[in-house]
Amino acid sequence: xxxxxxxxxxxxxxxxxxxxxxxxxxxxxxxxxxxxxxxxxxxxxxxxxxxxxxxxxxxxxxxxxxxxxxxxxxxxxxxxxxxxxxxxxxxxxxxxxxxxxxxxxxxxxxxxxxxxxxxxxxxxxxxxxxxxxxxxxxxxxxxxxxxxxxxxxxxxxxxxxxxxxxxxx
Amino acid sequence: xxxxxxxxxxxxxxxxxxxxxxxxxxxxxxxxxxxxxxxxxxxxxxxxxxxxxxxxxxxxxxxxxxxxxxxxxxxxxxxxxxxxxxxxxxxxxxxxxxxxxxxxxxxxxxxxxxxxxxxxxxxxxxxxxxxxxxxxxxxxxxxxxxxxxxxxxxxxxxxxxxxxxxxxxxxxxxxxxxxxxxxxxxxxxxxxxxxxxxxxxxxxxxxxxxxxxxxxxxxxxxxxxxxxxxxxxxxxxxxxxxxxxxxxxxxxxxxxxxxxxxxxxxxxxxxxxxxxxxxxxxxxxxxxxxxxxxxxxxxxxxxxxxxxxxxxxxxxxxxxxxxxxxxxxxxxxxxxxxxxxxxxxxxxxxxxxxxxxxxxxxxxxxxxxxxxxxxxxxxxxxxxxxxxxxxxxxxxxxxxxxxxxxxxxxxxxxxxxxxxxxxxxxxxxxxxxxxxxxxxxxxxx
Numbered sequence: 001x002x003x004x005x006x007x008x009x010x011x012x013x014x015x016x017x018x019x020x021x022x023x024x025x026x027x028x029x030x031x032x033x034x035x036x037x038x039x040x041x042x043x044x045x046x047x048x049x050x051x052x053x054x055x056x057x058x059x060x061x062x063x064x065x066x067x068x069x070x071x072x073x074x075x076x077x078x079x080x081x082x083x084x085x086x087x088x089x090x091x092x093x094x095x096x097x098x099x100x101x102x103x104x105x106x107x108x109x110x111x112x113x114x115x116x117x118x119x120x121x122x123x124x125x126x127x128x129x130x131x132x133x134x135x136x137x138x139x140x141x142x143x144x145x146x147x148x149x150x151x152x153x154x155x156x157x158x159x160x161x162x163x164x165x166x167x168x169x
Numbered sequence: 170x171x172x173x174x175x176x177x178x179x180x181x182x183x184x185x186x187x188x189x190x191x192x193x194x195x196x197x198x199x200x201x202x203x204x205x206x207x208x209x210x211x212x213x214x215x216x217x218x219x220x221x222x223x224x225x226x227x228x229x230x231x232x233x234x235x236x237x238x239x240x241x242x243x244x245x246x247x248x249x250x251x252x253x254x255x256x257x258x259x260x261x262x263x264x265x266x267x268x269x270x271x272x273x274x275x276x277x278x279x280x281x282x283x284x285x286x287x288x289x290x291x292x293x294x295x296x297x298x299x300x301x302x303x304x305x306x307x308x309x310x311x312x313x314x315x316x317x318x319x320x321x322x323x324x325x326x327x328x329x330x331x332x333x334x335x336x337x338x339x340x341x342x343x344x345x346x347x348x349x350x351x352x353x354x355x356x357x358x359x360x361x362x363x364x365x366x367x368x369x370x371x372x373x374x375x376x377x378x379x380x381x382x383x384x385x386x387x388x389x390x391x392x393x394x395x396x397x398x399x400x401x402x403x404x405x406x407x408x409x410x411x412x413x414x415x416x417x418x419x420x421x422x423x424x425x426x427x428x429x430x431x432x433x434x435x436x437x438x439x440x441x442x443x444x445x446x447x448x449x450x451x452x453x454x455x456x457x458x459x460x461x462x463x464x465x466x467x468x469x470x471x472x473x474x475x476x477x478x479x480x481x482x483x484x485x486x487x488x489x490x491x492x493x494x495x496x497x498x499x500x501x502x503x504x505x506x507x508x509x510x511x512x513x514x515x516x517x518x519x520x521x522x523x524x525x526x527x528x529x530x531x532x533x534x535x536x537x538x539x540x541x542x543x544x545x546x547x548x549x550x551x552x553x554x555x556x557x558x559x560x561x562x563x564x565x566x567x568x569x570x571x572x573x574x575x576x577x578x579x580x581x582x583x584x585x586x587x588x589x590x591x592x593x594x595x596x597x598x599x600x601x602x603x604x605x606x607x608x609x610x611x612x613x614x
Binding site: 066068101102103104105106107109110111113114117118120121134135136137138139141142143144145146147148 | 354355356358360381383384402403404424426428429442444446447449470472473486488492493516517530532535556557559560575577578579581606
């Protein structure tokens, strides 16, 4: 089993090199889950693949309006993320915090930082080494949904764990 | 009452005004009265016939400069132009005495005449301002010179002088605005810094559109711009010299996000927000020595700091009470006093250049407003209301506020607007593309 995992990981890593090192689906904003759905030796059914992390576990959690508290659903997702990161030690992650458009720009940047930090703190509490995790806030600069109703806002208030390969600095 | 006395009284009354910009006095027989926020506004009628070309090459500029002067004055909402089609006389010689009888019948209370020369690429603009009803000049004639390309600046300087003489206030036309120009769909917006004249002319881009840029802010001398950029992949503050376009990161620490910068009035210090973990505090950085000092120390989000014009205080927003509110502290940090107590959330405070007011964004019951309040929090006044108004910036004379307004929905995009601190004269500032985060320069030197 261990050997199998290793070979799958190798394949995943090679695939990664070909697409430039980011698993966050689209150049680092973590916007589109599964842009590389099931491609190659990895894929959503391979528990060691980034695709599995992004889609099967879920690379993102959502927040209530003006909140950075993790919901029970978010904690469940993050438990899965923590387990995956513990088992796939060669990956690091950048956690991106985002806000919806119903706030002022500066405040939303700080709010995004709070959300990213809440995810980071939780993953660390579940055993992931602090040095493997970085955070960044995009405030309201990068919505994934563009309507101006709660249906979109609820998806934009998010923290996305974007995997990258290689050792952390 | 003689005509001269009437206009003089109007001037005196305007000089005496405090924060709420009153209407120009209406022409009437009774004593002049200042109407502050209600009643019919009667803008002061003026005429500005085409300036007289003193060389053949100056002909186009002579007409265009008069148009810019007229647009500046009429654009304030305090003046109304009597169009050329209503004029019954022409001014063909700048030096000849003005025939007041040509202008009084069309009810032009103020008359602006001018002349333009163009020699070897150098423009010379002269002008005079007349009180038609008093049949007398208002102030001396003035002359401005400069390169041909700066013809609009010279027009703005004429309009500034006219505005100042009639209102007794400092003006704001010869100024610029730095802002964020936006293109592309809402979920893949491209942003770049741009600069333009206050009226939307002469747009130039200061950065490319390959990384997110946020909230540019002018230095007190108008020569540098602070802004936040993701060019390193991480939000950090940069300072850009507009003269030579050189740019440097201000306070680079790995993994530490900095944003919301603003200069001190002496240009030596930058105050900004720094996020460490979940906490955002306000810091001050000496721009020459790089020495950094922490000004707030709460577990809350402390951001959007802005200096008082005397440099002694800082107004900022904090959610330390549980929601976004406005606070004032000493420039050295320490105890902060909350000044906003109304319904809703308050953010992005900006201290007026006159020192008397703080402009802010207010979010209440799903609506956004631009408002002003006194620095003790009293006399809150909301000037606008929309789906999303934010980020006020003051005109150099503290009479007008520019801000960004974003429309709702999938096609929603921001645009720049301005409004008087009286709440009047709300209008869009033209930009070639969607635009946000305006910052108004001081009057140019």
